[in-house]
Amino acid sequence: MKNFALTGALLLSLAACGDSQKPDETATSYTMNTEALKGHVTTLASDEFGGRAPGTPGEELTVAYLEKAFRDAGLKPANGDSYTQAVPLVSIETKDAPEMTIKGEGGELKLAYRADHVVWTRREQTDSEVHESDMVFVGYGINAPERGWNDYDGVDVKGKTVVMLVNDPGYATQDPDLFAGNTMTYYGRWDYKFDEAARQGAAAAIIIHDTKPAAYGWMTVDSSWTGPQFGLVREDKGTGFSEAEAWITKEKAGELFTMAGLDLQAMYDAAKTPGFKAVPMNLEFSTHFRSDVAHMDSRNVAGFVEGSERPDEVFVYMAHWDHIGTDPTVEGDGIYNGALDNATGTGGLIELARKYASGPKPKRSVLFLAVTAEEQGLLGSAYYAEHPLFPLKDTVGGINMDGLNFYGPTRDVTVVGLGNSELDDALKAAAQAQDRILVADQEPEKGYFYRSDHFELSKKGVPMLYPNSGYDHREKGRAYVEAIVAEYIEKHYHSPSDEYRDDWDLTGAVEDLRLYYTTGRSLIDSDAWPNWREGTEFKATRDAQRKAD
Structure with missing residues (x-):
């Protein structure tokens, strides 16, 4: 990777991070506060950082900011003598x-890139082709x-x-006895589906986009699966994956199924029925595309x-520092600033690091981990889960932060995956001290538990x-928050408009950080x-891990 010079604005920001906001040496403990959090968010989400995509100048600026913040807080480097x-x-x-291109007895259907479909490969190759493959x-x-x-x-x-x-049949039927009912399982996630298709030997795999069960609109598909797509470097150079992977719009899927002599809604109904059998479509699929392939070390x-x-x-406390970067093909503002997602969580990680480093000294060690390429x-x-800096068997547990509260204090705390682990008990006690209650994920059908970084450590047993x-605003109630959240998801999630706004109220975020x-702390000092808990898919792994220890 190239080293990019730090700009004057960034140097001033880093200086502020290291000096005016440095914990008071005479104080017993640093006080996390909204002004400091706002400073992190506005810097990390500024146009100067370019959307913080891995492998860009934005990564250089972000890593430099985090390293200096950790060093100035008094943290020890976690990787030998390095913070990265x-x-x-x-x-x-x-x-x-x-x-x-799809061909059949009913004619030929051509799908346009980004308007009708997005396609890519996870293979390390510059030329990909699927020719007249049976669908x-x-x-x-x-x-x-x-x-x-x-x-x-x-x-x-x-x-x-x-x-x-x-998604999965449980969501489609709302039957609590089928998969997990309304709660999405890992089988409903797009990454599982593409991986399973590859394990089955498919040349190409296509998911039909549907906004409600996917939990995001086509705009998110378009922004997330175009431009550079990153993966971990693999010994087989990705040859174990399908030649092509894609999403198509539901509208074009309807045309596709009509062309096959099938009714899309009838296939939706059949697919959610136990005993469903795959249906040959008597169509042939073709695509051919070129890819730019590059290797890099992110951090x-x-x-x-x-x-x-x-x-x-x-x-461990963790948050992802990266976002989508800058799209030069977008007219006007093409910078995906990622203010909420996840400059807020990254800023919160820095604030927690300052709090712990200022004392009193914890009995167990506390790791602050800002991860790339979420x-x-x-x-x-x-x-990290494959190459941990601390053994996973010695990792007591952790908290992941992916988007903090930007609308003020709430009476409740949403827990994605509530009931999965005994960590809930510690969180519940801390919430009660703030006169708050724990509530389950409001939208379990969207599979949020499988969509952020804690999942990778969970799979390894931690x-x-x-x-x-939370959703229940202390002064303005639930409807107020629900409207704000709905607007964010519809207009700003994975969009260039995810920028810091002066009307944000970060007092709720700081309350959450204190929580x-x-x-x-209650676990660290114990x-x-x-x-x-019994019945979760991770318990057997943890039991074996601790038994071996």
Whole structure:
């Protein structure tokens, strides 16, 4: 990676971070506050940082800001004498707006790039082609033997193109006894579906976009799956993945199914029925596109406060520092500033680091981990989970922050995955001290538990909390917050308009940070080893991990 010179504005910002906001040496403990948090957010989400995409000048500025903030707070570097952990990434970018072509007895259908579809490859190759591949509708594209469900049963899709629905049959039926009912399981996630298609040998895999079960509109698909797509560097150079992966709009899917002599709604109904069998579409799929391939080392940034009694045991606070970057093809403002997502969480991580570093000294060590490439598939956290700086068996648990409260204090605390682990008990006690209650995820069908960095550590057994902002505003009530959140998701999520605004109220964010501090501190200064609860998919891994220890 090139080293980019720091601009004058950034140097001033770093100076402020290191001096005027440095914890008072004479004070017993630093006080987290809205002005300091605002300073982090406005700097990280400024146009100067260009949307903080990995491998860009924005990464250089962000990593420099975090390193200096951690150093000035008094954290020790977590990777030997370095605050950074190299994360080897490959960037693969689809070029030249490729078409998709579907042929059948009913004629030919051409799909336009970005308007009708987005397509890419995870293979490290500059030329990708799928030519006249037989198409098969595989329902939700799920193979879950423990649930007695296999959409690939009785069909060989090697070399073929599979077409799938987003989410899972539980959401589609709202049957609590089917998968997890309204709560999305990992089988409903797009990354699982593409991976399973590859395991089945499909040449291409296409997901039909549907806003409600996907939990985001086509604008998010367009912004997230165009431009450079990052992945971890693999020994096989990605040859284990399908040749092409894609999303198509529901409107074009309707035309596609009509062309196949099928009714899309009828296929929706069939796919959610136990015993569903894949349906050959009697169509042929073709696409050909060029990709730019580049390798780079992005970086996680990590510092820690050493424990006074059990320094080898660690509690982790984490947040992703990256966002989508800048799209030069967008007319007007093409900078995806990522103020809420996730300059707020990154700023909160710095504030918690200052709080812990200012004393009193914790009994266990506390790791502050800012990870890269979350927006590209949780890559920084996945790399850390495979190459931890502290052994995972010695990691007591953690809290992930991905978007803080920007509308003021609430009576409640949303917990994504509430009931999954005994960490809930510590959070509940801390919330009660603030006269607040814990509530479950308001939209479990959207699968938020699988969409942020805590998931990568969870898969490895480490109990993780993913608390989010509450909805019941202390003064203005629930409807006030719901309207603000709905507007953000509709207009600003993964959009250039996710910028800091002067009408943001960060007092609720600071209240939440104090909650996270109290929660973590209660475990850090104890000898407790919280675990996943019975029935969760991670408990067996943790049990084996702790038993081996």
